[in-house]
Amino acid sequence: DQQVKQNSPSLSVQEGRISILNCDYTNSMFDYFLWYKKYPAEGPTFLISISSIKDKNEDGRFTVFLNKSAKHLSLHIVPSQPGDSAVYFCAASLTGAGSYQLTFGKGTKLSVIP
Amino acid sequence: GAVVSQHPSWVICKSGTSVKIECRSLDFQATTMFWYRQFPKQSLMLMATSNEGSKATYEQGVEKDKFLINHASLTLSTLTVTSAHPEDSSFYICSARDLRAWGDGYTFGSGTRLTVV
Numbered sequence: 119d120q121q122v123k124q125n126s127p128s129l130s131v132q133e134g135r136i137s138i139l140n141c142d143y144t145n146s147m148f149d150y151f152l153w154y155k156k157y158p159a160e161g162p163t164f165l166i167s168i169s170s171i172k173d174k175n176e177d178g179r180f181t182v183f184l185n186k187s188a189k190h191l192s193l194h195i196v197p198s199q200p201g202d203s204a205v206y207f208c209a210a211s212l213t214g215a216g217s218y219q220l221t222f223g224k225g226t227k228l229s230v231i232p
Numbered sequence: 233g234a235v236v237s238q239h240p241s242w243v244i245c246k247s248g249t250s251v252k253i254e255c256r257s258l259d260f261q262a263t264t265m266f267w268y269r270q271f272p273k274q275s276l277m278l279m280a281t282s283n284e285g286s287k288a289t290y291e292q293g294v295e296k297d298k299f300l301i302n303h304a305s306l307t308l309s310t311l312t313v314t315s316a317h318p319e320d321s322s323f324y325i326c327s328a329r330d331l332r333a334w335g336d337g338y339t340f341g342s343g344t345r346l347t348v349v
Contacts, residue, residue, distance in 0.1 A: 120275075127273070152338070161238070161325050161340030162276070207276065219266065220327070220338065224275040 121145045122210050124223035132231050137195040139226050141208030144189065148210040152220065153182060153193045156205045165206075166193070198230045234260050234330040238341025245316055245348055253311045253344045255326030261306035262328035267299075270323045270343075279324075282309040316348040 123142045131137045141151075149170040154162035168175040168182045168191065175182050181194045195202055205227045209220040235258040245251050255265055263284045268276040280301050281289040288301035298320075300312040309328075313320055326341040 122275075154340075159241075159323070159343060159345060161236075161327075161343045163340070164338060219278055219281060220276075221278070222268075222276045224273075 120224075121148075122208055122221050122223040124206075124208055124226050126226050127224070128227040128229070130229045130231060131198045133200055134197045137193075137198045137202065137228055137230065139193040139195075139206050139208075139228065141191045141193075141223055142189055143191075143210050145210070145212075145221075146186075146189065147212055148221075150211040150213045151182070151184060151191050152209045152211070153180075154207045154209060154222075155202075156207060156225070162207055195228075198228075200230045200232050203228055203230045234258075234328070234339040236262075236326060236328050236339045236341045238326050238344060240344060241342060242345040243347070245346070247317055247348055248315055250312055250314045251316055251346060253313075253324055253326070253346075255309045255311070255328070255341050257307045257328045257330075257339075260328075260330045262309075262330070263306060264329060265303060265309040266327040266329075267301065267309075267311050268325045268327065270325060276325060279311075313346065316346070318348045321346055321348045 121144050152167040153165040156162040166177050166180045166182050168184050173184050184191045205225040207225045208223040237256045239254050265282040267279045270276045279294045282301045282303040284303045290296045303309040325343040
């Protein structure tokens, strides 16, 4: 049973437009969520995170929204740039339980078209 | 920021041999490191949690006798794939958490592509 789900395996967006990547989770105990960007044959690099006590966190072009009641979070990239083309992983953590293990979704491949 | 160095970046080995992958935290101490495995078009699956000075904690379904983890120091964890078989071919990634940071405290190595022939 996958606890973190990214139901869209791929997404194509025109350069300059908004990219919205979605993530759903089933474990209501998750209290920290992160987004990672990953290029082929490389390790993930951290993008942005959000604690369950917040519903929005913004960092430059990246904004993460958290809807706890829906167990849903999304990553918005505005404006999208060709260099944003990569696989984006959503991850969740149970920090309140003292665990720092990350549970990942399957990823969404974002293609930004020039 | 925190840097995790993982070596080798790729390795090809013969079936039946063992391969060791190193994961080093370069500018911070990591009491805990994590090992992940990623199959093509799949998520990163946690294999085990490596604890400095003690035994690793393996996830369900991961053979601890096949994937030996050693975390002998605060900056080094190793994963040894013993008696490798073609089905062990995968992309292995380590991660460490810099306790000085929060949120972006998780840092990943660049990964190791293992091909068993």
